[in-house]
Amino acid sequence: MKVFKKRLLLICVMLVFAILQIFSSIAFAQGASSPIFSDLPQDHWAYNAVKFMVERGIITGYPDNTFRPDNPVTRAEFARIMVVALNLPIKVTDNPSFKDVPKDHWAYPYVETAKYYLTGFRSSNGDYFKPSDYAVREDMAVALVKAKGLQNENVDMNILNNYIDKDQISKNLTKYVAIAIAKGIMVGSPVPNSNQLKFDPQGILTRAQAAVLLFNVVNTRTSEEKVTYDDNSSTSSTQPNSYTIPNVGAYTKGDKVVLVWNRINDKRLKGYAVVISKNNSQPAYPQDGYLKKLSNRDATYVEIGVNSKYNGGDFGSYLKGGEDYYFSITAIYEGNVYVKGNAVRMKIPSIPNYYEKPSVKYEYKDNKFVLSWQKIDDSRLVGYWVVISKKKKEPKYPDNGYLVFINDKNTTQIVINNTIPYKGGDFGEYLKDGEEYYFSVTAQYQDRLIPGNSIKAIYYSNLEIAKLRPKLQAKTVRWWGQSYINLRWDKIDNDKLQGYRVVVSDTNSSPDFYKDGLLATISDKNITSINVKAKDKYLINGEYKELKRGHYYYFTVYAIYSDRIVGGNVIRIKIP
Structure with a gap:
């Protein structure tokens, strides 16, 4: 009996504890919700915009539950975010508009669609988009002005006189910036101790800024309108509900046809069916069968190859390379409502094999130079060669040597910290801080090498x-x-900072602080220049020597701090 009472008492205590836990959980849930990302607190200035964009699948975070709001956004990344955010109809062709965004580039459909809103770069060799460059504020002014349909607005260009950096705005973009300022889309920041402002046209856009700018466009509220009702207003309307139609575009990528379409924001949407026909120029689900059904409502992209099995079509179970088909997307809504999109006629490529090339970009992460590329999901892939060159604009392995070979196919980035000697390069074993290089990655497949794109960047082993x-x-x-x-x-x-030391050498291309010639010691931190002429003296090894007219010398400046000495770049110049 005593044992029974003890067990009963224990059960009661556990039950009370469980009830208290439930109520405390409810109270916590009603009190304050958790932030959506670990590095984006709810009082962050961009929190609401980021939350809005994330909930709609427009922008995403990282696998470690961070958003990294201060990370820069590349031009290719902004093109994708803009297309998805504004639900722009995808516009692609088999002839790429930009030489550096080919059809097999991951951002190809977004760049082609966004080119009407974003800027490009025209040269005698053709048009370039520079997808790996960071997006800057003046480009965003163009994009947002066009997105709001304000590009033809009249604007007083004198509004730019309020900005100290107006001359830094690209000539062809000044009107867009002026409109953006006049309409309050992008204003800039005040200059301390001044009545003027700074627009920062070349300022790099961050992930948080991109979210806020596009949020302000997407979240524009429409005004209300007063209406009247007749006597029959209580009866049901015969007007059918409208459904968004998929706007389908297509292009080829290697041995596949890629379909892209607009994102549909409709709570009734259940998913999509991918439809193909050999004979019907307007195929639709369910009458023409389907290749696959997509339950992801945010899907706007599908790749189609000869190995995908078709269900209920007019051409058998599999597509054939080299033949034409009609492709379309049917949107599936609740209540078995099927809305077919337009059809596009495409030829299935007859390329026997397709090898994906690395899409390379760089960024400074935690003050370190980080080279990265997309994950290549291919069973034939062996690994990656990291390639760098000082002179070759498109370096590749083995022609231009290599820094390291990465045999882990899941590794898609490397920190280049100047600790590994380079093999077979044109610049020696180590990179020099502050100098420009070309960086690339060559994918090693079982039977071939596929070089990726090349990026030009100034290298610093430590940005700080x-x-x-x-x-x-x-x-x-x-x-x-x-x-x-x-x-x-x-x-x-x-x-x-305590001062500067100017050092010179006639033979050493990297003048040493201690060993080479001391030309000047400067203790005034405000002095940032000196004049040098023939017969000026410099001290080396306890002796004075003169600079000789007509001779070349290497010059550099060292900044002397209380805790370190930091050398600058080196310049070789002839004494007149």
């Missing part, structure tokens, strides 16, 4: 240190019959 480096410039000046070299560097605003 790079900000402390003096940026030296030099030019020859002639004044009243006298000729001299003007050495000038950017002013560094750092509390730990």
Whole structure:
């Protein structure tokens, strides 16, 4: 009996504890909800915009539940976000508009669609989009003005006189920036101790800024309208409910046909059916069968190859390479409502094999130079060669050597920190901080090598240190019959800065702080230039030497801080 009472008491205690847990959980849920990302608190200035965009599948976070709001956005990434956010009808052809965004580029359908809103770069060799470049504010002004249909608005260009950096706006984009300012789409920031503003036209757009700018376009509310009702207003309307029709585009990618269509925002939508016909120019589900059904309502893209089995078609179970078919998408709504989209006629490529090439980009993450590319899902893939060149614009393995071979197919990025010697390159074993290089990745397949795109970037092993480096410039000046070299560097605003040391060498291409010639020691942090001429003296190994007219010398400037010494770039110039 005592044992029974003890068990009964234990059960009662556990039941009370469980009830308390339930009520405490309810109270917590009613009190405050958790932020959607670990690095984006609810009081963050972009939180509501990001939440809106994430909930609608327009923008996503990272697998570690971070959003990384301050990460920069590339032009290709912004093109995709814009197309999805504005639900733009996909417009693609088999002839790419840009030389650097071919049909097999992941952003091809988005760039082709967004080209009417974004800027491109025209040269004598053709048009370029520069997908790996970061998106900048003046480009976004163009995109948002066009998205709102304001590009033909009259605007007083004098509005730009309020901005100290108006001359930094690209000539062809000034009207768009002026309209964006006049309409309050993008305003800029105040300049301290001044009545003027700064637009920062070349400022790099972050993920948070992109979310907010597009949120302001997408979330524009329509005004209400007063209406009257007749005597029959209580009866049901005979007007049928409208359903969004898929707007279908297509292009070829290797040995596949790619279908793309607009994203449909309708709570009644259940998914899509991919429909193909050999003879019917307007195929639709269910009468013409289906290749696959997509339950993902956010889907706007599907790849179709000869290995996909068809159900209920007029051409058998499989497509044949080299033959034409009609492709379409049918939207499936609740209540068995099927709305077919337009059809496009495409030829299934007869390419026997397709090998995906790496799409390479770079960023500074945690002040480190990070090279990255997309994951290639191909059983024939062996790994990746990381390739760098100083002179070759499109470096590839094995022609231009390699930094490292990566045999893990799931690895899609590498931190280049100058600790691994380069093999077979045109610049020596190690990169030099502050200099430009071409970076690429070559995919190693079982029977071939496929080089990816090349990106040009200034390399810093540590971006935080790079900000402390003096940026030296030099030019020859002639004044009243006298000729001299003007050495000038950017002013560094750092509390730990104590001064500068100008170093010279006639043989060492990397003048050493201690071993090479001391030309000048500067303790005034506000002095950022000196003039150098023939017969000026410099100290080396305890002796003074003179600069010789007509001789070339290497010059550099070291910034002296209380806790470190940081060297700048090197310039080779002839003494006049």
